[in-house]
Amino acid sequence: MSNPTLRRGLAIAAVVAMAGCGGVPDGGAVHLGRALPAVGSGGDAFDFAVKALPPPWRSGMSPDDVVGGFLRAVVNGDSDYAIARSFLSSAAARSWDPTRSITMYDSPQVTLSGTGAVRSARLRAVRTGAIDERGDFDPTRGVIDDTIGLARIGGQWRIDRLPPGVLLSTLDAQRSIRLARVYYPNRAGTALAPEQAFIRTTQSGLATALIRTLLAGPGRWLAPSVSRVAPSGTALIGNVPVVDGVADVNLSPPARQATTKQLAQLSAAIVWTLHQVPDLASVRVLIDGSPLSLPGVGATQSTATWPDFDPAAAVAGPALFIADGRVAAINGAVPHTGRNVSAVAESITGNVVAVVRTTRAGAVLATGPVGGALVDRLSATAMTPPTVDAEGNVLTVTTTATGQRVVAVLASGAVRPVTVDPRLRRRTVTSLRLSRDGARVAAVAGGRLLVGRVQQGPGGLMLAGFRDVLPTAVDISGVAWTDAGDVVATVRSGRTARGLVVTDVDGYADRSVSIDGVRGRPVDVAAAPGRPLILVTSAGTVWSESGGWHEVGRGAAAAYPN
Numbered sequence: 001m002s003n004p005t006l007r008r009g010l011a012i013a014a015v016v017a018m019a020g021c022g023g024v025p026d027g028g029a030v031h032l033g034r035a036l037p038a039v040g041s042g043g044d045a046f047d048f049a050v051k052a053l054p055p056p057w058r059s060g061m062s063p064d065d066v067v068g069g070f071l072r073a074v075v076n077g078d079s080d081y082a083i084a085r086s087f088l089s090s091a092a093a094r095s096w097d098p099t100r101s102i103t104m105y106d107s108p109q110v111t112l113s114g115t116g117a118v119r120s121a122r123l124r125a126v127r128t129g130a131i132d133e134r135g136d137f138d139p140t141r142g143v144i145d146d147t148i149g150l151a152r153i154g155g156q157w158r159i160d161r162l163p164p165g166v167l168l169s170t171l172d173a174q175r176s177i178r179l180a181r182v183y184y185p186n187r188a189g190t191a192l193a194p195e196q197a198f199i200r201t202t203q204s205g206l207a208t209a210l211i212r213t214l215l216a217g218p219g220r221w222l223a224p225s226v227s228r229v230a231p232s233g234t235a236l237i238g239n240v241p242v243v244d245g246v247a248d249v250n251l252s253p254p255a256r257q258a259t260t261k262q263l264a265q266l267s268a269a270i271v272w273t274l275h276q277v278p279d280l281a282s283v284r285v286l287i288d289g290s291p292l293s294l295p296g297v298g299a300t301q302s303t304a305t306w307p308d309f310d311p312a313a314a315v316a317g318p319a320l321f322i323a324d325g326r327v328a329a330i331n332g333a334v335p336h337t338g339r340n341v342s343a344v345a346e347s348i349t350g351n352v353v354a355v356v357r358t359t360r361a362g363a364v365l366a367t368g369p370v371g372g373a374l375v376d377r378l379s380a381t382a383m384t385p386p387t388v389d390a391e392g393n394v395l396t397v398t399t400t401a402t403g404q405r406v407v408a409v410l411a412s413g414a415v416r417p418v419t420v421d422p423r424l425r426r427r428t429v430t431s432l433r434l435s436r437d438g439a440r441v442a443a444v445a446g447g448r449l450l451v452g453r454v455q456q457g458p459g460g461l462m463l464a465g466f467r468d469v470l471p472t473a474v475d476i477s478g479v480a481w482t483d484a485g486d487v488v489a490t491v492r493s494g495r496t497a498r499g500l501v502v503t504d505v506d507g508y509a510d511r512s513v514s515i516d517g518v519r520g521r522p523v524d525v526a527a528a529p530g531r532p533l534i535l536v537t538s539a540g541t542v543w544s545e546s547g548g549w550h551e552v553g554r555g556a557a558a559a560y561p562n
Helices: 004-018 063-073 078-085 090-095 170-176 206-215 253-257 260-274
Strands: 101-113 118-132 142-153 156-161 166-169 177-185 192-200 246-251 282-287 300-302 319-323 326-330 341-346 353-359 362-368 375-380 394-400 403-409 415-420 429-434 440-445 448-457 460-468 474-481 486-493 497-504 510-513 522-526 534-537 541-545 549-554 556-559
Touching (some): 063 118, 101 170, 206 246, 206 260, 246 260, 362 403, 375 394, 394 429, 429 474, 440 460, 440 474, 448 474
Parallel strands (some): 101 166
Antiparallel strands (some): 101 118, 118 142, 282 300, 319 556, 362 375, 403 415, 486 497, 497 510
16 A cells, blocks of 8 residues: 555654654653753763754755755754755745744654645644743643645745744754853842753854853743843843953943942853853953953952852751751761751751751741750641751741641741742642752642742742643652752652652753662652762661762751751
């Protein structure tokens, strides 16, 4: 039996598959997402200087060749997607806007239909995510069902109708887009909060792309939780040349409107953002050609100039856990907190400690200075382990007869309710962890791993914008921040086994962590920048990953200072 339409569909699907499409697994162990090199790593697979150019349109191509060639060509964005535009008619080339978005897909099926001088190609695929014009990633999965129109013009086939934006296979997206981080001051102005951005490869270079993204301001999701780095209207003049390890960043005149404090934050954000540029040693910031000079900072700022703004500074304090109702420590001093303790949290500055104590009626949260007397602040039937933000506020999720709610004990000792968006409120929350910059929050709710933002609402603190960042994982428990942009959680792997998975806060890439040597099923985890992971098993044993996994002792509710 012969079916020309089927043959054409299979041929195009094969072409698209060769362009880099992977299958979607329907079973097995813990899902391993799109593994990426570390941001700014020397062996970066997204080196802007190395590109393989896809072939352009050529005379005599068949309709299926044109569609397949176009889908391969969009991997290259040089000269406003000049190669991809060669497959389009003049009208389509004028109207197509590739900058609107990038939609990523797997498992494509392309079917041609029609006769004569007009044909249609229907593209159906699994949507694995999308990147907006600024570079923000949306992890929402779904189905793509788009139609590409073709016309025979002057005896040659061209694409005459197509959806806006760019369709890229997941693997092609990894080759043509760089995963990077840009940094914005947190609400308190005490640290930088990273925002993951996807930078399209351009001929102007990585440093230029990073600074332009930074000055465009934070994306819609993070914007309510951080501050802009520069006064409105500030733009980059020209490109960012990097010569002998020194980058020159020339800003437009509106940057002069910034205060000295704001200029320090701007400089710190620029330097930390440019950390990712290979072989960069220092940065010169200029405003309309004049070097910026700040008190105590020279005109040339090394990459080590702003350590106080380090978004992932190493945590100095020991990991704490609970053993027999008391706080214990791994290789460090133990804060005095009394008995009947079920969970503990300590601020990274070492000036605030919070504990949950068990009582006959349920649980009590007490807070106070490290080494000082703790004061009971609130009680409930049950509470999640407390978590501390960058300003010394303590958050927990309480359970009472009326349900769950998030409550904050401010650094002053005042107790305030926290407004929470419905996505979190509708689920049973078992773990809540603030990022160390205080801009984001991770939660385990209903067995799902959600990441939201922390912002100021009309009535005080608000947790909003929650996203499921491990949609393929099941039975998640325990969560911690490994650094400023990644979280780690324990997940079920197979029917009964459990594993450990790290994911970025956008849910773009995840990876499993080996737990070889751990006896028992991990159900909780503690993490901090520059420190070994700590696991707690369902059997009540605590393990530390330091040159391999080692059993520390019996206990529960492990946590590093936050």
